Amino acid sequence: MISFFKKKAQVSDIEWLGIDVHSHLLPGIDDGSPDLDKSLSLIRQLNELGFYKFLCTPHIFTELYPNNSDTITSALTDVKNAMNSSDFNVEIGAAAEYMVDETFKISDDLLCLPGKHILIEMSYLSETPNIEDVIFKLQLSGYKVILAHPERYNFNHKSLERYHRYKDLGVMLQLNLLSVYGYYGKDVKAAADYLLEQQMYDLAATDLHHDKHLKTLTSAVTSGYLYNKLGNYNFKNKELFS
Numbered sequence: 001m002i003s004f005f006k007k008k009a010q011v012s013d014i015e016w017l018g019i020d021v022h023s024h025l026l027p028g029i030d031d032g033s034p035d036l037d038k039s040l041s042l043i044r045q046l047n048e049l050g051f052y053k054f055l056c057t058p059h060i061f062t063e064l065y066p067n068n069s070d071t072i073t074s075a076l077t078d079v080k081n082a083m084n085s086s087d088f089n090v091e092i093g094a095a096a097e098y099m100v101d102e103t104f105k106i107s108d109d110l111l112c113l114p115g116k117h118i119l120i121e122m123s124y125l126s127e128t129p130n131i132e133d134v135i136f137k138l139q140l141s142g143y144k145v146i147l148a149h150p151e152r153y154n155f156n157h158k159s160l161e162r163y164h165r166y167k168d169l170g171v172m173l174q175l176n177l178l179s180v181y182g183y184y185g186k187d188v189k190a191a192a193d194y195l196l197e198q199q200m201y202d203l204a205a206t207d208l209h210h211d212k213h214l215k216t217l218t219s220a221v222t223s224g225y226l227y228n229k230l231g232n233y234n235f236k237n238k239e240l241f242s
């Protein structure tokens with residue numbers, strides 16, 4: 001019998017997003033990939049899922065990961081050199097993920113994604129007290145502010161109006177793909193679902209640190225879950241960073 005119902009196309013890769021704008025794939029400089037071999041293996045597998053460009057964002061967090069332009073450039077160079085002598089067909093670059101705490105300082109040479117987009121994060125436990133002031137001063141210095149994984153800030157789960165306030169301040173919001181798959185728990189997923197429904201996200205990313213993230217992401221992608229959930233959402237990864 002001929003079915004009148006067309007089967008929904010199964011999209012089981014992530015080329016529709018294509019560009020990862022937040023990850024910890026550079027070796028040995030934060031809580032992400034520990035060494036070059038692991039970096040190459042993670043990049044290769046992410047490439048097989050459909051990512052073709054990686055803008056890596058190691059932590060710059062004074063207390064735990066005091067990175068700077070030198071440590072990040074050197075780790076990036078190691079990966080690039082290793083990829084050149086192998087058969088990789090991906091583009092790779094680096095910026096940083098800045099922890100905005102009391103030690104964070106604004107300067108003219110912060111490490112940015114293209115177009116002077118700066119990726120910032122806060123503690124998951126409490127909002128940085130002067131966050132609005134920092135955002136404003138960054139913008140005055142010409143930076144476009146991206147807040148990493150807003151859905152993961154537990155202190156906002158009962159104060160959803162804070163998310164609207166960030167948007168009113170002109171902050172771009174970046175979703176962690178694993179959040180919508182429940183990886184960080186049901187409250188984080190609920191916050192992500194709310195922000196999606198309100199069309200408040202601008203970007204999506206893996207925030208990938210290790211094999212466990214990769215394994216979960218792989219199942220979210222290859223099952224078709226992520227495409228079905230996010231494939232028609234207007235993320236600006238390609239528009240801003242191609």
Ligand SMILES: [Fe+2]
Nearest residue numbers: 022023097207
């Ligand atoms: Fe991150």
